[in-house]
Amino acid sequence: MTADNKARTARDRIVSDVDQMCRGEGRPPVAELSDRAALLVACGLVEPRIVDVVRTRLHRNLSFPTTGGFHQVRVIEEQRHDLRRIIDSPAPSMLKMALRTRLAELDRKYLVLRSGFTRGAGVFAYKIKDIRADRRRGVHLDTDDRGRLFDALASTPTMAPVPLVPRTLGELGTVAAAYGQREMGRVVLPQRMQTVVRSLPSLPQIRSDNRRIPEMYTAMLMEVGGLYDRLNAGYFRGGRAVEEIRLQFDAESELIGLSGDLCRLREAAATADASFSSDGFSTLTGMGPAIDRAWAEVVERAVAFRELVESVESRADVAVAEAARVAGIARDNGVRSPAAHYQPNQADLAAEHLAARAGDRMLSTEAMRRLRGQIDPEK
Structure with missing residues (x-):
């Protein structure tokens, strides 16, 4: 953590992250x-x-x-949204025709991923007996509910670069020329032709360099989701040093609660057409004092979440440093480090197996002595 980060509060850091994501400035925070x-x-x-x-x-x-990572679903959904918006606008018919072809291809990809998720092969039960057992345990999702969950996953925020959709015939020509140049590079040509192809100027890609999130509620969703990932990483690094925190804090329920509030705020802002949240963080939502008060409470909850995550990370860093120090001392003295991975040999495995059978041996010994006492009570 830099000195600048130490000087700022957790709230300042959250506000800075939201501003940066909304404006698409610099590297994604x-x-x-x-x-x-x-x-x-x-x-x-x-x-x-x-x-x-x-x-x-x-x-x-x-x-x-799994679909190979839900991030690709979010990128596909962003492109589908942009394509539909441009097709519905007064654009040239030739551009619309090309965009409809691209939209059909993306729709097919989306449906393939959705079908794989809703089938749930190897994950969800499919036999009647197993489905009933999973429902009693509260871990079974019906096919329709899996589809709803997948559609919700497609609407989660992403910081991945999303290829921009051509908006003019000129941009469409650039994309077509770039595609042709790439395909030509894959064809085995005579050496003279290869030299000519390589000498052609490189055509620009229609691609966004910096991902820009449209408003502060979605940016805050991205922020708290990232905090959850940082918390899990802190748990993994800290081990037993942070076990007490992990057992006391239900991070999953906390993120679900924050997500529910932020999604409701985003829906309300879209309905009210509020413009206060379009270019970065703002304490005013443009939807009245009641919503402003709720937004302030959500921000404070996210701040408290970040403070806890940073405390876990600090404790994990101390634990990692201490483990490295102890390992260095052990290494200098030629002994096995307490933090080293334990690899038992054959004798260790045999001793563990024999120790597990100690109770059986004791019961058997006592039973034989009682039986002998009944047969020969004088001895």
Whole structure:
């Protein structure tokens, strides 16, 4: 942590992160959400019964159907949204025709990923007996509910660069020329032709360099999702030093609560067409004092979450430094480090197996002595 970060409060750091994400300035302050964090953020967009199942499955470390990373679903959904908006606008017919072709391709990709998620092969039960058992445990999602959860996952925020959609015939021509140049580079040509192709000027890609999140509520969702990932990383690094915090704090429920509030605020802002949150963090929502007060409470909750995460990270750093110090002392004295990975040999495994059978041996010995006492009481 730099001196500038130490001088600022957790609230200042959150406000700075939200401003940076909304303006698309510099490097993204938050990494792309993990699949686990994305599931919890998506809970703000689905019914409570789905939320309960998601929370229970995560608490029991049960998996969800994977699509190779939910981030690619979010990128596809962003492009589909942009394509529909441009097609509905008064654009040239030739541009609309090309964009409809691209939209159909993205729709197909989306449906393939959605179908794989809703089938849940190898993850959710499919036999009647197993489905009933999972429902009693509260870990089964019906097919329709899996579809709703997938659609919510597609609406979670992303900091991944999303390829921009061509908005004019000139941009469409640039994309087509760039595609042709890339394909030409894959064809095996005579040496003279290869030299000519390589000498062609490089055509620009229609791609956004910096991802810009449209408003502060979505940016705050990205922020708290990133805090959850940082907390899990702190738990992993800190080990037993942070075990007490991990057992007392339900991070999953905390993120679900924040996500629900932020999604409601975002929906209200979209309905009211509020403009206060369009270019960075603001304490005013433009929707009246009641919403402003609720927004302030949500921000304070996120600040408290960040303070806890930073405390866990600090304790984890101390634990890692102490483990390194002890390992260095052990190494200097030629002994095994207490933090080193234990690899038992064959004798250790045999001793462990024999020790596990100590109770059986004791019971057998006592039973034989009692039987002998009945047969020969004089001895």
